[in-house]
Amino acid sequence: MKKLRTAVELEQWRDQILSQHRAEKPCISICGGTGCHAYRSEDVADALAEEIERQGLNGEVELKVTGCHGFCERGPLVAIYPQKIFYQRVTRDDVPEIVAGAIMKRKIINRLLYVDPVSGKKAKFEHEVPFYKKQQRLVFGNNGIIDPKNVEDYMAIAGYSALSKVLFEMQPEGVIEEVRKAGLRGRGGGGFPTARKWEECRNAPSSDGIRYVICNADEGDPGAYMDRSLLEGNPHSVIEGMIIGAYAIGSHYGYVYVRHEYPLAVTNLSMALERARAYGLLGEDILGSGFGFDIKISRGGGAFVCGESTALMASLEGMTGEPRPKHIHTVVSGLNGKPSNLNNVETWANVPLIINRGADWYSQIGTEGSKGTKIFSLVGKINNTGLVEVPMGITLREIIYDIGGGIPNGKKFKAVQTGGPSGGCIPESLIDLPVDFDRLTEVGSMMGSGGMIVMDEDTCMVDIARYFIKFLTEESCGKCVPCREGLDRMLDILTDITEGKGKEEDIELLEELGGVIKETSLCALGGTAPNPVLSTIRYFRDEYEAHIRERRCPAGVCKALITFSIDEDKCTGCGVCARECPQGAITGEKKNLHVIDQDKCIKCGLCRDNCKFEAILVS
């Protein structure tokens, strides 16, 4: 390994990598992302390696364990290059056939292909799968063709060429201007114009010239995992983005603040940093340009509030992650009191793309106020769970029905929750809403980091509001009164409502409290915390009223308001429910109708879960 000392050497190295690469050489790419990993894709990857060895094909077939391919619902996923054949739900047993098939170019294993549930057609290639068809995977798409542990793979797709262009052909101000023209806005939640942040940080006075560039990888929104997948699958794109940003800002010190719950992201990122340093792409005198910048990893301790800039920086300094008032912004006085620029993982990963393809190209994608693409994690009551990257301005309907494949089990769509715990619930009546920063805010929600949780008719909106407030109560750092005490009171009221103890005036009280918390909290956590309650009241007031006035949970979720009973027509008297009931609340003669003793029932749901005849009713 030799340090690259000029831009020419970088290109020579790239040419060398590309010349060794035989495009026609079969490559089996298996997804090692979190979802597929949970489906034991590791075992399949091991089996693939063994099988390639056993068939004596080591030089003939390449095996790549990559980051997330996105379509988590159908994992473990395998793609065969160069044809881009798409296999799903792959098991160890399929391995010998896959390896043999990869060598015999035309052989496709039919049973592993994705079947479109609507048309019944089999999709041979990734781009034929409806889940991928409407996506525009500019940032995320490379995950499937890169081994994150291998910097050569990143080089082969024009990696670090944006860095070289910036260092040798552009002035820092020009870089900022390009990002401004591209219209890039922060992907972490706020949607603040990235170029403005960079410029303010660059221009902020620093007595010793120290400025920090930080990557926020403290992805805390439950149900959002795109940042993790980028860091795990394509760490060099984030590193390259950060170096470009540092050059534009005039910073020599960088940090990545990453959740400790993401061990694979930490491992892959550490390895990528090491390689980048070894090749002279990071550290002193990058590519012989005279510009130096290095990055340290800091593992977070697991606190939602640390996604907030001042809290994150406090945590980086080794203190408890409490925010401070932002009369002076962190771009002026942040980490260690120095100008500090914080952007999230996805924002950084967009930067090399903008430099490589130009602001004019980039700004054609998206809507007037929101440019480019956004990665969403589409989860909850949806057929195709996964990570999707779509151009800004696409409608919710396209995401949920065309890409997501609609709602499972023939249920009715009720709402989609965006923006994480501080976001809001968007009802069915707004399903044709184009998704961008401003439109989501208009309807009382927000973009957030891109979580998109789909809810069906069986989801209780009061319970969901309570869930988020409970989450935020636990994650509130406790420093300021409105957030600490206000959220606690909101939780009390919501708990009362879900337990059938709600009072007529509770809704107005929640609205009033919510307003005060939004106005007076210290940081964005409190400032947005009431959103899930306010948006559900705005769009689902009737559900609140049913809980309060009729002591009824229309979705059949709130335990205190539901009863379990047995359907006379469906019960066969098999006795399974009676055996499973931990309370001994179910009685009945063999082959006769069973009954539930309501006084003993704790509504654990074991009877419904175990009944093979769907005879347990919830009302």
Next chain:
Amino acid sequence: MRIGAYEIMNAYETVKAIVDRYGGKHDSVIAILQDVQSEYNYLPEDALRAVASQLGLPLIQVYGVATFFKAFSLKPRGEHVVHVCLGTACHVRGAPAVLDEVKRRLGIEAGETTEDMRFSLETVNCLGACALGPILVVDGEYHGQMSPGKVKKALRK
């Protein structure tokens, strides 16, 4: 939990090796505590004292960090750690009922350890494997598409 003089010496040495690895810097306190915890499986009081004295920080600051962040436990954890994911996707798919069933079977609340020190029960905000929700993790092994009825089998191992 207090430990004997021998263990205190031990804690001092163990902590020193970790602190040295980070160059004894204040801003590494979170990383240091993470490493101390992976050594002991929790943060014993004497180890916290050792961290504070070796970094030259007031104990209250180290204690503050140790109690602020979710990753840290001041109590020893059981032989098997059971995680129930309470992320939003798991929640809408019925995670609360799964948690209730785990609590009932183990006889403990979330954040507690059974008396025989065999099981600790913890909840997590999201595991990022939403396609499998609701998820129960026993000693790192994922059990997906959980329902109350499947808890018994998942815990049996």
